């Protein structure tokens with residue numbers, strides 16, 4: 043018990059009385075020793091008792107209006123907050139019954155009025171002392187109680203902890219058991235064949251799948267050294283590697299072939315991984331998986347990747363790989379030789395266009411099968427795409443042998459093929475590279491085979507050509523020319539030459555043929571044979587052709603200003619130029635500009651234009667004819683067309699090719715041909731021109747055969763405009 047708690051210090055006493063005089067009396071007695079507060083009615087007393095500074099003791103008058111002392115006491119005792127405050131009733135007269143009632147409602151004592159100061163003080167003192175003891179005891183009890191509660195709480199926690207630990211233990215035991223079951227399940231019923239190898243490299247455990255996979259029972263391999271069954275020598279090192287690496291803590295896998303107990307091979311993927319306990323490798327698990335399905339699938343994919351789906355033969359990818367391999371082989375210096383053929387079908391496109399893709403596909407299948415028949419098993423026939431095939435001929439020695447094979451292939455391609463109930467015929471243009479020693483790169487080799495193939499096509503298709511470095515040079519030259527030609531038109535490097543054409547019976551000038559020249563700054567005068575085909579190929583012929591027509595018309599118009607006789611201008615028109623949309627209108631437009639009539643102009647076409655035979659070409663020819671142009675067939679006799687064939691076209695004139703005229707004096711074929719051309723032309727009403735006349739004798743013969751016109755060096759070479767002008771003036775009819 044703490045002493046200071048028992049000493050009084052500023053104890054407060056609440057005096058409750060409705061009579062101020064009574065309050066004064068009591069106040070006077072107590073004032074010196076206590077703090078005094080005052081209430082003049084019951085509610086006020088209750089309010090003060092409940093305030094932040096409650097009294098330590100209440101002196102309560104019993105007889106008060108509204109709320110008497112009993113009621114106040116009852117109220118205060120009913121509240122936990124005010125219950126402990128001792129109440130002393132102060133009353134004038136007291137009876138035993140009242141006293142009993144007062145104690146009942148919670149009073150601790152009575153003081154009688156009129157109050158005796160010393161008795162009052164003594165009673166108050168003792169009550170306050172009592173309260174202090176009570177308070178002290180209460181605190182002590184409370185302290186003890188809270189100590190007990192907290193230790194009880196701790197005890198509870200401890201209990202809970204213990205029970206949790208024991209729960210954990212139970213759970214862990216169950217889990218461990220469960221894991222073991224899981225593991226056993228996994229091991230025994232895994233779809234993988236599993237073998238557990240101990241530290242001594244001996245097999246400790248195997249499962250059902252393993253037995254099923256390789257046919258060995260548990261007793262067959264238990265305690266045997268890994269792998270526990272016979273292996274092929276080829277794969278022995280794989281097993282050693284698996285085990286060694288896994289024992290070093292790594293997970294490794296290999297694909298190998300295993301022998302089933304019954305002797306057959308199975309493709310297997312084997313994976314080994316270490317079993318570690320406390321970071322120490324205690325053993326190795328080896329998983330065996332049958333991968334034959336996957337291998338089959340892979341094979342199929344590989345086949346698809348390397349073969350053409352339409353024909354089933356190797357594709358470009360496989361061909362390139364084999365070609366690379368062949369190049370490698372050759373480098374090894376074993377004397378290995380090989381050749382490469384590149385084949386492009388002629389007329390395939392027209393089959394495809396006229397009979398449809400289905401027919402085209404069928405044809406490719408038939409052709410590839412036919413070509414394959416010409417080859418040995420070690421040769422590779424591949425489809426590079428479209429109607430392009432390539433062949434790799436390994437171990438081939440001579441040019442002669444390759445020629446025989448190429449000829450056989452060309453013949454095979456020309457077989458009768460029936461697709462969609464139709465007989466179709468194609469042929470093959472073949473390019474061959476035989477000097478394969480000089481190549482490092484497969485692409486270069488294929489490029490040259492391609493170039494040779496183009497030469498085969500250019501030389502009339504259905505044949506084979508061996509690649510020569512000259513082809514390359516020609517190609518390079520034409521590329522250079524092409525680039526320079528693009529600028530030639532703008533730079534005004536082109537010029538027209540004019541060659542006169544004579545009327546044979548009279549010997550007078552009929553007209554001129556315009557022949558283009560290229561004044562190349564370095565090469566000098568370049569012949570049209572060298573650049574017209576290039577211009578046709580790259581489209582330059584359009585602007586160039588238009589320029590030629592304009593210049594030819596301009597020249598004719600200036601000559602006509604002073605020349606009185608009939609004079610025509612022959613202009614060469616290339617097929618592509620002729621087939622260009624709007625050609626006829628543009629031509630007519632130019633004529634108008636120079637006030638020339640269509641009959642002044644002779645348009646020279648080659649026979650190939652007529653072979654084209656497209657409805658558009660025929661219509662354009664008809665239009666030209668209707669407008670009054672004179673249509674002439676150039677180089678007649680060199681192509682395939684006969685005069686009978688020409689009849690269907692609105693032709694006015696034919697020019698007999700100079701190759702016939704050159705040999706006409708020899709009285710051989712040429713003479714006969716020229717003779718028949720001339721007589722047939724006459725009967726068809728066509729006029730004729732002999733080209734390339736160089737001798738007097740030729741003129742004599744042509745005259746005898748009544749050829750109408752002639753042109754050639756005998757009269758004059760083609761001349762630049764000013765010289766041609768002079769020539770015209772000298773031979774001219776008199777001025778107008």
Ligand code: C2E
Pocket residue numbers: 541556557558569570571574590613614615616646676677700733734735736753754755756760
């Ligand atoms: P082409 O139309 O048959 O022209 C006749 C060619 O024979 C000209 O060669 C001419 O110089 C040559 N020639 C003329 N007389 C004789 C002769 O007595 N003996 C020999 N050996 N040759 C003679 P050129 O000018 O080199 O023209 C070659 C070809 O180029 C022309 O053959 C023609 O197809 C084409 N060509 C020329 N100019 C043009 C043109 O402006 N436009 C088009 N599209 N092609 C043209």
Ligand code: CA
Pocket residue numbers: 555614646676
């Ligand atoms: Ca011509």
Ligand code: CA
Pocket residue numbers: 676677697699700733
């Ligand atoms: Ca000609």
